[in-house]
Amino acid sequence: MKRLESMFILFEKVTVGVVFVTAVYIPVFYGWETEIYANILWQILFLSAVCALGSMILPLEGEKEVSRISMFVRIILYYVYINVVVLGLGLFYEWFTFRNGWQVLGMELAITFVYGMVAFISYRSQCREAKRMNQKLKEIQ
Amino acid sequence: MKVTILDIGPDEEEEIIFKCRALDDDMVKIINRFKQGGGKLTVYKNSEMFFIEPGEVFYFESVDQKVFAYCKSEVYQVKNKLYELLDELPGWTFVRISKSAILNLNKIKSLVPAFSGRYEALLKNGEKVIISRQYVGALKERLGI
Numbered sequence: 001m002k003r004l005e006s007m008f009i010l011f012e013k014v015t016v017g018v019v020f021v022t023a024v025y026i027p028v029f030y031g032w033e034t035e036i037y038a039n040i041l042w043q044i045l046f047l048s049a050v051c052a053l054g055s056m057i058l059p060l061e062g063e064k065e066v067s068r069i070s071m072f073v074r075i076i077l078y079y080v081y082i083n084v085v086v087l088g089l090g091l092f093y094e095w096f097t098f099r100n101g102w103q104v105l106g107m108e109l110a111i112t113f114v115y116g117m118v119a120f121i122s123y124r125s126q127c128r129e130a131k132r133m134n135q136k137l138k139e140i141q
Numbered sequence: 142m143k144v145t146i147l148d149i150g151p152d153e154e155e156e157i158i159f160k161c162r163a164l165d166d167d168m169v170k171i172i173n174r175f176k177q178g179g180g181k182l183t184v185y186k187n188s189e190m191f192f193i194e195p196g197e198v199f200y201f202e203s204v205d206q207k208v209f210a211y212c213k214s215e216v217y218q219v220k221n222k223l224y225e226l227l228d229e230l231p232g233w234t235f236v237r238i239s240k241s242a243i244l245n246l247n248k249i250k251s252l253v254p255a256f257s258g259r260y261e262a263l264l265k266n267g268e269k270v271i272i273s274r275q276y277v278g279a280l281k282e283r284l285g286i
Contacts, residue, residue: 059274060274062278065274068257129286130251130253130254132286133252133280137249140233
């Protein structure tokens with residue numbers, strides 16, 4: 001249940017990130033006047049869901065401790081997984097072509113941006129949690 | 142429970158006798174408390190025995206099957222296992238923070254997020270200890286979050 005909740009939260013964050021980079025990507029590579037089909041919304045939702053599914057590789061709070069190296073390897077593997085999913089589905093949905101190097105670079109930048117954005121939001125959330133704990137500590141000390 | 146106090150002669154050794162039908166958990170806790178000198182912890186350093194207040198301990202850590210009590214600047218060895226300490230120490234003050242450590246909440250200066258869902262506790266003596274992700278939930282629960 002906790003895992004599902006965590007994946008859903010991640011799904012929300014990824015979806016917001018993907019919508020944002022899509023809003024930038026389409027005008028840059030296809031122009032402001034481009035018309036898009038409604039099915040791109042479902043494609044984005046599906047992409048975000050598959051990305052969130054891969055987060056099972058990352059341990060949750062309360063789960064068995066993993067070493068620092070193991071955690072680092074998992075983060076790298078998750079990043080690789082995200083790349084494979086986004087580039088694979090992006091190619092399948094014809095969002096880009098490997099023949100256009102700029103589009104590939106754009107996709108890579110988009111992936112890195114969303115990954116970084118989600119990581120930053122998660123870090124900020126941990127900071128807020130730490131602040132609450134510090135407040136509670138002050139109260140009991 | 143009946144309490145009987147007997148006067149003894151100046152040459153007699155002071156003694157506490159527990160009379161019970163069975164050694165239940167409560168009785169064991171009382172016995173351990175007396176063994177430890179009335180709520181004080183029995184600790185060792187350089188083959189010498191000391192009695193310290195549990196509140197003086199910043200954290201306990203198990204290293205190579207031995208348990209150490211880290212105070213402001215001194216380190217003592219404790220003969221108890223970590224799980225035994227958790228039973229005997231004041232529950233609202235001490236909390237398990239990893240497989241090998243118990244932390245005194247009163248000695249935490251601040252908490253900051255660390256890599257991979259862990260937290261780092263900066264203690265009032267300047268030391269830093271890591272709170273394992275596995276135990277973060279229990280800590281939050283203790284703090285009422």
